[in-house]
Amino acid sequence: MLRPRPVRLRDVADTAGVHPATASRALNPATRAQVGADTARRVLRVAKDLGYRPNPIARSLRTARSHTVGLIVPDLANPYFPPIVRGVESVLEPAGHHAWIVDTRGDPERERAQIESLRSRQVDGLIVATALREHPYLRALHAEGVPMVLVNRSVEGLDVPCVSPDDTSGITQAVRHLLGLGHTRLALLGGPSRTSTGAARTRAFRHAVRDAGLADDPALLAEAAEWSEESGARAMRQLLDTRSEFTAVVAGNDLLALGCYDVLAEHGIDCPGAISVVGFNDMPFLSRLRPALTTVRVPHHAVGAEAARMLFDCMAEPARPARSLLLPVSLVVRESTAPPRG
Amino acid sequence: MLRPRPVRLRDVADTAGVHPATASRALNPATRAQVGADTARRVLRVAKDLGYRPNPIARSLRTARSHTVGLIVPDLANPYFPPIVRGVESVLEPAGHHAWIVDTRGDPERERAQIESLRSRQVDGLIVATALREHPYLRALHAEGVPMVLVNRSVEGLDVPCVSPDDTSGITQAVRHLLGLGHTRLALLGGPSRTSTGAARTRAFRHAVRDAGLADDPALLAEAAEWSEESGARAMRQLLDTRSEFTAVVAGNDLLALGCYDVLAEHGIDCPGAISVVGFNDMPFLSRLRPALTTVRVPHHAVGAEAARMLFDCMAEPARPARSLLLPVSLVVRESTAPPRG
Structure with missing residues (x-):
């Protein structure tokens, strides 16, 4: 996005009189202990004074974590899906993750382009509601190690966690x-x-x-x-x-x-x-x-929430064998059923 | 996302026996003419043989273009919005752009966190359906030069393009x-x-x-x-x-x-x-x-499509004065209205 020239790490380093690598270590809580306490304090003060914002894209090149999850839905106009999306978000958000939703409209080409776009921005994982029984593309993503959970529908013989109604x-x-x-x-x-x-x-x-x-x-x-x-x-x-x-x-x-x-x-x-x-x-x-x-x-909210939990498990422990979760369903009798005539 | 070690630009350069900067120029159609034709051919062949995929994030650090647009919706469970989303996509996609949808549920804190997350992944612009008449955050984004179009609702006195029903x-x-x-x-x-x-x-x-x-x-x-x-x-x-x-x-x-x-x-x-x-x-x-x-x-599809067109205009010509587009509406008489009793 367009912005006025952002303050860069180099600006912070120059003003604080340290090497950029030192400034970087001081700014990152995980590496702060590697620099002297006085230096760290000085760098942090300068960063604050200059209004420095770390560039999360540059950072994710190093850490490969974006705290975003792609949510792949086949038809957003089907009112069934928004409550599932809410279930997903109810678990993602307290954990500091965001969901980016894409609507494939059941078109495999759109799906592929959208997922590639999400991957290229390094989402941490995918929750996929568009699976087909034969789905070579999802199979390929899985083979590449993409953390992924299926909702509603599964791919035949694909060892990926799946949450679906019974x-x-x-x-x-x-x-x-x-x-x-x-x-x-x-x-x-x-x-x-x-x-x-x-x-x-x-x-x-x-x-x-x-x-x-x-x-x-x-x-x-x-x-x-x-x-x-x-x-x-x-x-x-x-x-x-x-x-x-x-x-x-x-x-x-x-x-x-x-x-x-x-x-x-x-x-x-x-x-x-x-x-x-x-x-x-x-x-x-x-x-x-x-x-x-x-x-x-179908317990919509639970379907989404369980899928998000499974995705976190998946990201934390990629080698863990895939589980499938069948959620219980119940009949709701309304007005469209009655005894047959005569 | 997790992947097996990707092939890097440096691998391509080393195998082709050129400097990484040369390899980079050869791989980018816009700069290819700056290297010799033989070199370019060699680099491209090596890149293909090794299965090299340029890293779009590293690239967007340079070009600041991600070909993605954030779509900020107040309530995805309102069936009014999915047709607008489809209208947006009908214009974005032929132009090679993707929409990432976020559902704020009308919560300003969620909205801010979601938009910051989208910005940090450098979406090219925003289509915002969550505007309030007083909306300091949107005002601040506009002041920072974020390309933005409002749909349905406008912010009072904010000079940002808006598409809404009449x-x-x-x-x-x-x-x-x-x-x-x-x-x-x-x-x-x-x-x-x-x-x-x-x-x-x-x-x-x-x-x-x-x-x-x-x-x-x-x-x-x-x-x-x-x-x-x-x-x-x-x-x-x-x-x-x-x-x-x-x-x-x-x-x-x-x-x-x-x-x-x-x-x-x-x-x-x-x-x-x-x-x-x-x-x-x-x-x-x-x-x-x-x-x-x-x-x-309300012409849902047109609302979305016009918003996407305006966003492209906005990105192409940031200095252009904002326009507001009022789309015509028509009454659909069904069964919930009748003459008063007696």
């Missing part, structure tokens, strides 16, 4: 809730199977349906191309086009469920009268929707 | 809409008057009401302490406590309007049957609410 339990609770209401024809509006969340939730749905003695009918499974309202709507149209009968839809996340709402409204199909809908995430604002969405509540 | 026009449209429906007792749920948006919208409301020949009744004005649902609810309770009669509420923004919804629901007051509500911003998801909120649409 997808299987969440979907199982959703399916059991619908079975309990009397539904027997359940459809899945699944998320992209290239993400671990998409794959795990779909797998959990099929298991839960089969465990209930129902048929695992492929005509009742649709996959959205993205985690978005538009993709959810497209997949829901596909489901309706198959003309299979179903009275309930389990959506891979809340945005997909909103896309489902849109298509039901287009077709004049009442929710929950004709079709029940369940989401996943319990993102903010859902209780205000028409109808208020039944969904799986 | 607050006066928006509120005037909202009031006229309610008058047209037949309302004559309008209340204002205003935003914090320490923000320019809060002050301007409140002023516009009072003018529009007086222009219509209605009384400017102080009992019909409440001020929320923050731009949040909770503060909106608190201010709405205050309005109801005064026992003044009113049939419509103009809220300073959409989140305040949602707080208003909550209190109406608490009291069993029907919206729009008994009380109409208008918001401001047209943040995402409003059309899905019960009732869908009538509001003032």
Whole structure:
């Protein structure tokens, strides 16, 4: 940034009448004991008088610590993410670290450019919410020793710490809730199977349906191309086009469920009268929707906070084997689910 | 970040058999012509063979350009901001710049620490959505020559470019809409008057009401302490406590309007049957609410894109006088407004 000529270390050294290396040692608490007490006092007084501010970039060239963490989010417009960001910050900030957030919009090229930009400014580590099951770039970063924690989604076979909601339990609770209401024809509006969340939730749905003695009918499974309202709507149209009968839809996340709402409204199909809908995430604002969405509540704040704690562990002890943390989820029943008609 | 020992400029120079200064000139396209063509070719080949990556931090110490911009947002959980962020990025990215987002949560101390952290990593400029009418810190940054553009809100008497929605026009449209429906007792749920948006919208409301020949009744004005649902609810309770009669509420923004919804629901007051509500911003998801909120649409994407363009102008020509850009807004009538009862 533009500034009026800054006071440099050399100015401090010259005014104090010492060598710049001596001034540097005096100014750094970690090396201050290496210079005489009088010298140290003189240098510190001069630095204060001149308004000297150490240049943290020059310093980080030596120490390679910036006290910043990059937070890589796939879609900042998804209200699910800001509460996770707050959880991350709740742990980073008391420790004197800052989070810089970048929004990849699910674009691998943007992601790579943004992460390279963060790395080039030497962030201390990354919290990554954009993982794909196959993700060569994250794999390469890990191989280079970049401290990194994944949230929500994992990379297959990559030994990196990960914090995620318990997808299987969440979907199982959703399916059991619908079975309990009397539904027997359940459809899945699944998320992209290239993400671990998409794959795990779909797998959990099929298991839960089969465990209930129902048929695992492929005509009742649709996959959205993205985690978005538009993709959810497209997949829901596909489901309706198959003309299979179903009275309930389990959506891979809340945005997909909103896309489902849109298509039901287009077709004049009442929710929950004709079709029940369940989401996943319990993102903010859902209780205000028409109808208020039944969904799986994820402890957003805890997801972020645990990820930040894991990243600190990772930075402190790089050789430590990676742990995965599954956080418990719970079903929140609202208005979008009801017993099937008739 | 941790990495295996990187290849340094000195390694390239040694292998190519040249002085490091020569290697540096050869590697930089801007200075390459200063060394012989054969030397340049040799250095470039060696750099490629060794996998040399120039250190952008060391480079930015010289050029003071990082191609990053800090984006300072007061509340990332307000769905109004992500579309503005996207507008900013739509201009930054084709120009090879990245946005790093920080969420101040309206806390001046956090804001200062976050901005200092961004400055210390030498972002090229700031896009600031957190301005207060009195904002000594932003004033100081401006005095230091930090390139900066304000969005949404301005600092009083500070000569810095600003992009904001036309607050006066928006509120005037909202009031006229309610008058047209037949309302004559309008209340204002205003935003914090320490923000320019809060002050301007409140002023516009009072003018529009007086222009219509209605009384400017102080009992019909409440001020929320923050731009949040909770503060909106608190201010709405205050309005109801005064026992003044009113049939419509103009809220300073959409989140305040949602707080208003909550209190109406608490009291069993029907919206729009008994009380109409208008918001401001047209943040995402409003059309899905019960009732869908009538509001003032702000061109979010354009707000962000224009701010980014102004920042580039600012960096290219620091001496240029600051301009303010007011973007046009329009009323979106949905379900939360109706003629008054009886």
